[in-house]
Amino acid sequence: MNIHLQLWEQDFILHPSGAVYWPEQEMLLISDVHLGKISHFRKHGSAVPSKAIAENFRKMDLLLKEFDPEFLVFMGDLFHSALNMEWELFAEWISKLDQQIFLIAGNHDIISPLKYELLGISMYSSLKIENFKLTHHPEDSQHLFNICGHIHPGYKMRGLARQTLRLRCFFLRKQQLILPAFGEFTGNYFMKPEEEDQIFAITGKEVILVN
Incomplete structure (x- = not known):
């Protein structure tokens, strides 16, 4: 189940995948996919199942089908490191899309912008749309509302029997x-909310407000 938010007179839909849809702009926002990370781990002997590679693309396909956006914005760290076999999978996947695609460069985005340009992807350090600034790293944008990624926010939900659930979240x-990290095997940084902060945890197929 999605959660609908209104922020600064604009509507946003928080999706259990970790993506955000912005209806007024017909824009889908996805952060920290870290394509290539699974292949990198497998190359160095980590027992990561290869089917996890396909899962990233499967989830993105479902989102594009559900929202049919005009624009797709990757909010940084789209690819984890240098080129590997997942780049070819990504290039093939991109070739089938008709959306206009932007990449906001993150600290892991070390692949040449020319490679992205050849795929029809425009690369930026940030994007300003209406009263919103889209960045990879969190920023204090003064008179703008900042939408970002990078942190991989998570939340520890504790039960009455002292059990703990470690969940991705929107912060x-x-x-x-x-935004939470979208990609498989990306890890979380567990946030400590202050009084006015809100945590929207992702539990299976739902997004829930937990504080």
Whole structure:
């Protein structure tokens, strides 16, 4: 189940995949996919199942089918490191899309922008749309609302019997929304919310407000 938010007179849909859809702009926002990370781990002997590679593409396909956006924005760290076999899979996947695609460069995005240009992807350090600034790293944008990624926010939900669930989450501050990592095997940084912050945890197929 999605959660609908209104931020600064704009509507946003928080999806259990970790993506955000912005209806007024017909824009799908996805952060921290880290394509290539699974192949990198497998190359160095980690026992990561190869089917996890296909899972990233399967989830993105489902999102594009559900929302049919005009624009697809990757909010940084689209590819984890240098080129590997997943780049060819990504190039094939991109070739089948008709959306306009943007990449906001993250710290892991070391592949040449020329490679992305050849795929029809426009690369930026940030994007300003209406009163919103889209970045990879969280920023204090003064008079703009910041939507970002990078942190891989997570939340520890504790039960009455002292059991703990470690969940990905959307982390909402007064003037900032931090998206969870979209990719498989990306890890979490567990956030400690302050009084005015809101945590929207992802539990299976739902997004829930937990504080």
